[in-house]
Amino acid sequence: MTAKSPLAPAGFPPLPPVAGVRMAVANAGVKYKDRPDVLLAVLDPGTTVAGVFTRSSTRSAAVLDCQDKIGTDADTGAAILVNSGNANAFTGGLGQASVDAITHAVAGACDVPQDRVFTSSTGVIGEPLPHDKIIATLDALHADLSTDRFEDAATAICTTDTFPKGSHRSVDTPSGPVTICGIAKGSGMIAPDMATMLVYIFTDAKIARADLQKSVSVLNNKTFNCITVDSDTSTSDTLLCAATGASGVDVTGSSDFQTALHAVMLDLAHQVVRDGEGATKFIEVSVKGAKTDEDARKVAGAIANSPLVKTAIAGEDPNWGRIVMAVGKSGAAADRDRLSIWFGDTLVAEKGWVAESYSEDAGQAHMKQDEISLCVDLGLGDGTATMWTCDLTHGYISINADYRS
């Protein structure tokens, strides 16, 4: 990993074991030679699995395979195998062959049906996956399974990430206590409106697959689908959420569970932004007063994806004119003379011009912080949206102008 993002949390959070979940990592040497690059998670019988995936029309063989499998109820055990360093995307017929080989081998090693083995690959696009190297690690992985491997797991799935990402909540529902732990990887090629990077969430709660899927889909739209680093969308984006039921606590319809799951997903989504390639500022863009929520989302997205807004923030320049520009290009209904803009608590512009009370010093002071808050009120209706992004810096160029070569 390169130097840790200045926006990284202090350290990897202590993640407690989740009953029914065991994991192990290994170095298969797919691309990285000196760090774990394969994660195996084995889930006890009774586990339900839900997921959301990239909507890219060039999504990888692994994503297509997961999508085929995700909609089926089952009460057998299950397994997840993830490799980093190679995305197995756009590899023609070889791609599906690699997925078949891996899922077949994992099914054998872990004694679960092949249609309950989910696999993800992340890394370079267009190079065949050396799946034999991965399969060769399976015996060792299986022998090493443990309930206490979240940080290793989060590290094994990283590519250009500068820190491993984990989050957890323990919550007392009316039926009893449950635990939710999640890990994520993502740093570049991050855009909302499709799905997310790689995210694996585990809980010992008991919940039917369809109910879990509904929760995950709804919460995904408020979390991972509201972040962007560079407006580019991965061919491999996958979020899997596995509920083992091992706690015996049924959380169907529990708002406490929903709240906790939301918190874990939002925390992980924010960590992805905090690890945005080259990021030095964490930016919250909130839009209100739009004609519709959809319009608010358009405006938030136009601001969050604007290279000119993001470079201004990198330069700590309170250049609110660029926010006006982004509102203008968004395609959402907007009236220049009803528009208001805030940096943090500071009113910057209103009624079509800079606010009388605004001073450049106040704007500058906000821009000096690590965490930037931009708020736009369109003054037209009740539509709202919030998105999170990071600034666009020399670091992004350095990372991406020589990532592969």
Added chain:
Amino acid sequence: MTAKSPLAPAGFPPLPPVAGVRMAVANAGVKYKDRPDVLLAVLDPGTTVAGVFTRSSTRSAAVLDCQDKIGTDADTGAAILVNSGNANAFTGGLGQASVDAITHAVAGACDVPQDRVFTSSTGVIGEPLPHDKIIATLDALHADLSTDRFEDAATAICTTDTFPKGSHRSVDTPSGPVTICGIAKGSGMIAPDMATMLVYIFTDAKIARADLQKSVSVLNNKTFNCITVDSDTSTSDTLLCAATGASGVDVTGSSDFQTALHAVMLDLAHQVVRDGEGATKFIEVSVKGAKTDEDARKVAGAIANSPLVKTAIAGEDPNWGRIVMAVGKSGAAADRDRLSIWFGDTLVAEKGWVAESYSEDAGQAHMKQDEISLCVDLGLGDGTATMWTCDLTHGYISINADYRS
């Protein structure tokens, strides 16, 4: 101006006078203290004027004023006044007051009706335009009008541009010879599908306003609306085309005239890309085989605006996986297994994977050039589109992280 773009033409082309057009420039000190920042063009009676403008919902007072005036037939003289350094955008009621003051003063100085004075402003957004400084230069401007000022004019309208942009064609139509000369400014905040930066085209041809407007609108969609530097769209984008009729040559329905006008507009559009902020590569993205032209445009736009494609090219990395990614996120119909990709004449990928004949050396050799050609065949239909863009480099970050502060 900062160091000239490595993609700049050898020099400003020799632009011949256009009968009926006189220009002058001055330094009003709006923002720049040591270079011309105001352009006055005066057009003889009989001139028709057509135009296209940004579709931004936060467009400037000057744009709104031009749009109000552009659709009216008139045979009086006309004038165009352009300043650089301040966009007079998002300046509330003051914005329109500045436009009124300027157009009123120009009308008086040049003896043309106020509703035939068009004004444009380009530069920082959100700061009031010191229009008195501009008006103070009018007498000197008027006294200095000349038919031989294209390079000065092209220089006066620049902001972050590193070279002035001009183009011309002289063409023999069936009715006789006519001349077309154009100037443009634009470097950042450049995105298609709205209109363009600032472009002024002059011809001595005789053509009715409605016919000229139709030509300009159609050709704009094949030229300025097909370029992007950073996906951001200016609040000030304006293209004005004035036909003085002074040659007496009626070009109504002349395909020779259309071809020449197209050539001037395409040349200027390409020059804007060649001066893209931080650009080191000129990139042509052509898409064919799409289900529809609209789909082809979506794919071309997704590739041309992708930060990951543009940084890969900056790093001279033939990372075609990122092109697959961009196709996937575009929203257009695509089938991974029918997709083909070329770098120049080199077939890179086909049938869902890297081409057998492809060698990384061949891809790398193409990437080393200043002019990059990317072609994608979706293999689904007859839809085509071509767009032009530049790479995304440290230079873009440097320019935009401290443009205003």
